[in-house]
Amino acid sequence: MTARFLRRAVLALALGVAALASPSLASPARADDRERIIGNWKLVTVTYEDPATGARTYPLGEHPTGYQIATAGGRWLALVTAEGRPVPGTDAERAAALRSMISYTGRWRVQGDRVVTRVEAAWNQAWVGTDQERIFRFEGNRLHLVGPPQPHPNLLGQVVRIIVTWERDE
Structure with missing residues (x-):
């Protein structure tokens, strides 16, 4: 040598x-993070942040309803609905109800500090086939997810950063 x-x-x-x-x-090590994500989560808040100004809004109200389920087998399911949604009776009200919710499912994985869901079905067809990526962090029994700035289908393509807080529901 x-x-x-x-x-x-x-x-x-x-x-x-x-x-x-x-x-x-x-x-x-992220194996323990994956294990911590697995389970049922109840929605606490949904915040939209304008990436240009930092202004934050609560378009689904201060007390939206929803659940997220992450299975050990790799299935992700999220359903979020706005606070105070009325029962729709007309086509216009049904369209408004669709804009007051978010729902999607797909296969999920952890990549570094991100949870990534490959969307297979969604309330809005524009998300199907996309990777929905969220930075995650834990705080006690809460899971915080922060998305990158992206056009939001419920806001006619306005770019927002979605910030969601879930609380373990088990």
């Missing part, structure tokens, strides 16, 4: 050990 080869090998080994020891260089 040459001295140059040995120096490279030692450097590579040292960098590998440093990456494992340093939280800023190593990828955090």
Whole structure:
């Protein structure tokens, strides 16, 4: 072996050990995060944030209703409805009811600090076939999900960041 080869090998080994020891260089373990996400979650809040101004609104009211289910087998199902939705009696009211909800399902996975759902069916066909990606974090028994800025189908394509808080329901 040459001295140059040995120096490279030692450097590579040292960098590998440093990456494992340093939280800023190593990828955090996510198996436990996946396990923590699995279960039934009750909706707490839905906030839309304007990415340009940071202004936040609650388009589904301060007390929307909904549940999210993440199964160990990889199925994700979310259903969110606005606070105080009336029972629709006309076509216009049915259209308004559709705009006052969000629902989708698909296969989910954890990638780093994100939960990604490959949408298979949704209240709005525009989401079918897309990856809905959310940064997640836990706070006690709450799961916070923050989406990237994206056009929202219920807002005629206006770009918003969706921020959702769920509370474990088990």
